[in-house]
Amino acid sequence: MGHPMRGATAITGLGITPMGRIFGKSANELAADAVREAIADSGLRKDEIDGLLINPGITGTTGGGIGLGLQNYLGLNNLRLLNHMNAAGSTAAQMVQYASLAIAAGMANHVVCVFADNPLTEGKSSGSSYGGASRMPSRPQGVAGLYQHAGFFGPNTSYALACSRHMELYGTTHDQLGAIAVAERAWAVMNPRAQMRDPMTLEMYHASRWIVEPLHLLDCCLVSNGAVAVIVSGADQAKDMKAPPVYVLGMGQGHPGDPLRSGSDWETETGAKIAAKTAFSMAGLGPRDMTQLQLYDCYTYTVLVTLEDYGFCAKGEGGPFVADGKLGPGGSLPTNTGGGELSGYYMWGMTPLSEAVIQGRGQGGERQQKNDAILCTGNGGILNYHGALILGPNRS
Amino acid sequence: MTDATPAPSRPLPQADEISKEFFDGGMAGRLMLMKCTACGALRLPSRRHCDVCLADETAWVESSGKGVVRSFGIMHQRYHPGFQTPYNVAFVELEEGVRLPTNIVGVANDAIRVGMPVVVEWDRYEDVALPKFRPA
Ligand SMILES: [Zn+2]
Numbered sequence: 001m002g003h004p005m006r007g008a009t010a011i012t013g014l015g016i017t018p019m020g021r022i023f024g025k026s027a028n029e030l031a032a033d034a035v036r037e038a039i040a041d042s043g044l045r046k047d048e049i050d051g052l053l054i055n056p057g058i059t060g061t062t063g064g065g066i067g068l069g070l071q072n073y074l075g076l077n078n079l080r081l082l083n084h085m086n087a088a089g090s091t092a093a094q095m096v097q098y099a100s101l102a103i104a105a106g107m108a109n110h111v112v113c114v115f116a117d118n119p120l121t122e123g124k125s126s127g128s129s130y131g132g133a134s135r136m137p138s139r140p141q142g143v144a145g146l147y148q149h150a151g152f153f154g155p156n157t158s159y160a161l162a163c164s165r166h167m168e169l170y171g172t173t174h175d176q177l178g179a180i181a182v183a184e185r186a187w188a189v190m191n192p193r194a195q196m197r198d199p200m201t202l203e204m205y206h207a208s209r210w211i212v213e214p215l216h217l218l219d220c221c222l223v224s225n226g227a228v229a230v231i232v233s234g235a236d237q238a239k240d241m242k243a244p245p246v247y248v249l250g251m252g253q254g255h256p257g258d259p260l261r262s263g264s265d266w267e268t269e270t271g272a273k274i275a276a277k278t279a280f281s282m283a284g285l286g287p288r289d290m291t292q293l294q295l296y297d298c299y300t301y302t303v304l305v306t307l308e309d310y311g312f313c314a315k316g317e318g319g320p321f322v323a324d325g326k327l328g329p330g331g332s333l334p335t336n337t338g339g340g341e342l343s344g345y346y347m348w349g350m351t352p353l354s355e356a357v358i359q360g361r362g363q364g365g366e367r368q369q370k371n372d373a374i375l376c377t378g379n380g381g382i383l384n385y386h387g388a389l390i391l392g393p394n395r396s
Numbered sequence: 397m398t399d400a401t402p403a404p405s406r407p408l409p410q411a412d413e414i415s416k417e418f419f420d421g422g423m424a425g426r427l428m429l430m431k432c433t434a435c436g437a438l439r440l441p442s443r444r445h446c447d448v449c450l451a452d453e454t455a456w457v458e459s460s461g462k463g464v465v466r467s468f469g470i471m472h473q474r475y476h477p478g479f480q481t482p483y484n485v486a487f488v489e490l491e492e493g494v495r496l497p498t499n500i501v502g503v504a505n506d507a508i509r510v511g512m513p514v515v516v517e518w519d520r521y522e523d524v525a526l527p528k529f530r531p532a
Contacts, residue, residue: 127473128475138405138408139407139408141409141411141412142414142442143415143418143440143442143496144409144442145407146409146440146496146526147497148406148407149407149408149409150486150498150499151406151476151479151483152485152497153473153475154475157485160469161469163469164467164510165466168467168509168510168511210470210472212470212471212473213470213482215469260487260494260496261447261495262493263493
C-alpha cells in the first residue's frame with residue numbers, strides 16, 4: 001500500500017506572464033494576468049476556485065508586492081482556504097504541498113497558488129534590486145550590523161561564501177560550475193519564454209565579470225518581472241479536466257537552521273538532504289527513478305549542491321558529475337530544461353515548477369524530455385529553506 | 397576648513413539593548429560573547445534567548461580572539477558607496493565555535509584560504525570598534 005498522499009492531487013492549471021523587463025504593471029496586475037490564464041487553462045469557472053495561496057517575491061519585502069489584498073483584486077469570494085506564504089524560494093513547492101494537504105483533507109477543491117514580482121525598474125540595473133544597499137541605515141543596530149560593516153550585500157555574497165568552501169573542500173572548479181551554466185543556456189535557446197536565448201560557451205562563462213568571487217555574472221540568476229500561477233486539484237477531478245494532469249507523487253521539506261550556529265555545515269549540506277528522504281519515501285521512488293530534474297538554480301552552485309544532497313552523486317563529487325554536460329540537451333540527466341533561473345526567468349520556485357508542469361504535460365516541444373518522474377525543487381534564503389515535489393503524468 | 401563632501405562611510409553598527417557589552421568590549425579591545433548560564437552555549441549577542449535551550453539568562457565571556465576562516469569571497473560588484481572594490485568578506489569561526497561575518501585584513505585577497513588561522517584585530521572608529529581578523 002503506497003503513501004495516501006501519493007497521487008492524491010494534481011496540477012491542473014498553469015498561467016505564465018511574459019517575463020523579464022516587463023514594465024507598467026503592478027504586482028497585483030501581473031498576478032491577475034497569470035491567474036486568469038491558469039483558470040482558462042484548467043477549464044474551471046472562476047467561482048469554482050475555493051483556495052488561494054499567495055507568495056509575493058522580493059517586492060513583498062521592498063514594497064508593492066502581492067498580499068492578502070490580492071483576493072479582492074481577483075474577486076475571489078467565499079474562499080475556503082487563503083494564506084500569504086513566504087519561505088523564500090521554497091514557497092512555490094510548499095504552496096503546492098499545503099494545497100494538496102488541504103484538498104486531501106476536504107478543505108478545498110481547487111487551489112490557486114500564485115507568485116508575482118516586479119523588482120525591476122525601467123532604467124535601473126538588475127543587481128540593484130537585490131543588493132539592499134539603498135535600504136541600509138548608516139547606523140545599523142546590534143551585531144546584525146557586522147554584516148553591513150563587512151560589506152555583505154544580498155544573497156550574492158553569502159552564496160559565494162558557500163561555494164568557496166565547497167571549492168576548497170572538494171576541489172570543485174569553475175569549469176565544472178560553468179558546465180551547469182552552459183547546459184542551462186543550451187536549454188534556454190529552445191524555450192520561447194526564456195530571457196537569455198543566445199548560445200553560450202564555457203569561454204563566455206569564464207569571461208563574464210566577477211560579481212562576488214568565486215561567482216561570475218553567469219553563475220548568478222536573472223532578475224525578472226512577471227507572475228506564475230498554478231492550480232492544484234484533487235486527482236479524481238483532475239483526470240476529467242481540460243489540461244493533462246500532472247500528479248503530485250511526492251512532497252518534502254527541509255530547513256537546516258541558522259548558518260552561524262556552531263557545527264552547521266550549511267555551505268555544503270542543505271535542506272535538500274532532509275526533504276529528499278520525505279519526498280522519495282512518499283513517492284516510493286529514488287534518485288535513479290527521476291527522468292528529469294527541475295532544480296532551483298539561483299546560482300550554478302545551488303544546482304551542484306542540490307544534486308549531491310539528493311544522492312545523484314556522492315558529497316563532494318558534484319563537480320565531476322556535471323562536467324561531462326549530462327545536465328544539458330542530449331545528456332543523461334536533463335536538468336532545468338527551460339533554462340532555469342540562470343537563463344530562463346527568475347520567478348523564485350515557480351521557475352522550476354512551471355517548467356515541471358510544461359514537461360509533465362508533454363508540452364515541452366523541441367525540449368521535451370522523458371517525464372515519468374520529475375524532481376522539482378525550491379530553495380530559499382541562503383540555502384536555509386527547501387521544498388521538494390516529485391511530479392509525473394501518471395497517477396500510479 | 398574644507399567644504400568638500402566627506403567620503404561616504406561604511407555603515408557603522410551601534411549597540412542595541414542586548415549587545416551593549418559586545419560593543420563596549422570592542423572599544424576596550426575585548427571580543428565579548430554571550431554565554432547561556434543554563435546550558436553554557438556561546439553565541440553572538442544577536443538575540444535574548446539561547447538558540448540551544450531557549451533560556452534567557454546570560455553571562456559574558458571574552459573570546460581568545462583566535463579562529464579560522466570558515467569561508468570567504470571577494471566582492472567585485474559595488475553596491476554601496478562606502479566600499480572600494482575589490483574587497484574580501486568572510487565568515488570566521490572562533491575557537492569557541494561562534495561564527496561571525498567580517499573581513500580579513502593584513503593579507504592580499506588572493507592569499508586568503510579556507511581554514512587559515514586568524515586572530516582578531518580591531519577596526520576602530522570614534523564610538524565603535526569592529527572585530528576584523530588578520531592571519532595568526
Ligand atoms: Zn542555553
